[in-house]
Amino acid sequence: xxxxxxxxxxxxxxxxxxxxxxxxxxxxxxxxxxxxxxxxxxxxxxxxxxxxxxxxxxxxxxxxxxxxxxxxxxxxxxxxxxxxxxxxxxxxxxxxxxxxxxxxxxxxxxxxxxxxxxxxxxxxxxxxxxxxxxxxxxxxxxxxxxxxxxxxxxxxxxxxxxxxxxxxxxxxxxxxxxxxxxxxxxxxxxxxxxxxxxxxxxxxxxxxxxxxxxxxxxxxxxxxxxxxxxxxxxxxxxxxxxxxxxxxxxxxxxxxxxxxxxxxxxxxxxxxxxxxxxxxxxxxxxxxxxxxxxxxxxxxxxxxxxxxxxxxxxxxxxxxxxxxxxxxxxxxxxxxxxxxxxxxxxxxxxxxxxxxxxxxxxxxxxxxxxxxxxxxxxxxxxxxx
Numbered sequence: 001x002x003x004x005x006x007x008x009x010x011x012x013x014x015x016x017x018x019x020x021x022x023x024x025x026x027x028x029x030x031x032x033x034x035x036x037x038x039x040x041x042x043x044x045x046x047x048x049x050x051x052x053x054x055x056x057x058x059x060x061x062x063x064x065x066x067x068x069x070x071x072x073x074x075x076x077x078x079x080x081x082x083x084x085x086x087x088x089x090x091x092x093x094x095x096x097x098x099x100x101x102x103x104x105x106x107x108x109x110x111x112x113x114x115x116x117x118x119x120x121x122x123x124x125x126x127x128x129x130x131x132x133x134x135x136x137x138x139x140x141x142x143x144x145x146x147x148x149x150x151x152x153x154x155x156x157x158x159x160x161x162x163x164x165x166x167x168x169x170x171x172x173x174x175x176x177x178x179x180x181x182x183x184x185x186x187x188x189x190x191x192x193x194x195x196x197x198x199x200x201x202x203x204x205x206x207x208x209x210x211x212x213x214x215x216x217x218x219x220x221x222x223x224x225x226x227x228x229x230x231x232x233x234x235x236x237x238x239x240x241x242x243x244x245x246x247x248x249x250x251x252x253x254x255x256x257x258x259x260x261x262x263x264x265x266x267x268x269x270x271x272x273x274x275x276x277x278x279x280x281x282x283x284x285x286x287x288x289x290x291x292x293x294x295x296x297x298x299x300x301x302x303x304x305x306x307x308x309x310x311x312x313x314x315x316x317x318x319x320x321x322x323x324x325x326x327x328x329x330x331x332x333x334x335x336x337x338x339x340x341x342x343x344x345x346x347x348x349x350x351x352x353x354x355x356x357x358x359x360x361x362x363x364x365x366x367x368x369x370x371x372x373x374x375x376x377x378x379x380x381x382x383x384x385x
Contacts, residue, residue, distance in 0.1 A: 088215075108130040154188075249348045258332060
């Protein structure tokens with residue numbers, strides 16, 4: 001199937017509101033008429049959220065949710081609420097204890113990792129003192145949960161776009177990639193957050209419009225028709241409810257420019273860095289969450305050494321001229337891109353589409369993956385043609 005045929009299967013603007021009805025109708029009449037307007041399906045209701053005893057129903061497909069922003073991230077909260085409200089899945093959550101948004105595919109080695117239970121209505125949840133990749137790897141190992149292979153792993157919803165080269169830095173994309181490396185189907189979801197326009201309820205809307213695609217993915221995974229050897233990166237536009245529909249896209253070469261700024265030590269003294277968990281990589285707030293006393297002691301020893309070095313500079317009016325110390329901060333600046341290919345991920349998102357980009361673990365299968373994803377997405381929505 002060519003990219004042109006995929007475009008012909010795109011959802012028209014009015015289709016988003018009744019997509020839930022279309023997909024749920026394929027589940028059979030025995031499940032009843034559960035279709036509602038997208039806005040209505042996002043309204044939380046304590047009576048509609050199963051309690052913790054229902055979460056462990058072994059007859060339901062297991063869905064593992066992770067993210068890069070932590071347990072209090074609104075994107076995670078609204079996504080889990082939407083999944084739990086469906087009442088169709090056994091929802092488990094495993095997320096970092098702190099924000100790991102730009103952690104890439106990093107893992108924690110030679111240090112003990114702590115997993116701490118967390119409260120999340122209708123789901124079994126843990127916070128992990130590691131990266132998103134640590135969270136998924138631990139969850140799939142069989143050491144944390146009683147299972148080792150969920151039906152689907154969902155990573156998100158991330159605050160900010162993960163298009164183009166940002167995927168290499170993205171912790172949320174890495175969470176989905178780790179699942180795919182372990183042979184588990186996965187999705188990563190990001191919202192194109194803009195500081196001047198976006199609000200937290202946009203995550204609620206993003207969860208609602210992605211839910212039909214999630215439902216279709218789980219159903220087709222069980223049927224064996226979901227694309228293999230890839231995972232899907234979903235990018236939701238800034239105004240989710242005004243989207244133009246789902247669109248199959250390709251990863252672009254979009255990237256930001258790394259901008260390193262020299263920082264004055266006099267302007268930002270040692271105390272300032274510590275109070276803001278910045279400078280020299282010191283994060284004292286994290287010490288209380290170290291998984292073991294030994295791990296905490298090792299970190300504290302290293303930090304004390306670093307502090308002694310900094311404090312020795314000019315402490316008695318006698319700077320150490322044999323040691324040069326400089327401070328820098330990294331910022332990413334957006335670059336102007338002139339790509340005209342409307343099938344690229346960021347171009348589709350900027351045009352108001354929900355971009356779905358299949359990502360292959362092998363560069364040699366990109367064409368086959370694109371074709372398989374095209375066929376699947378078209379099949380999901382072909383009942384509207």
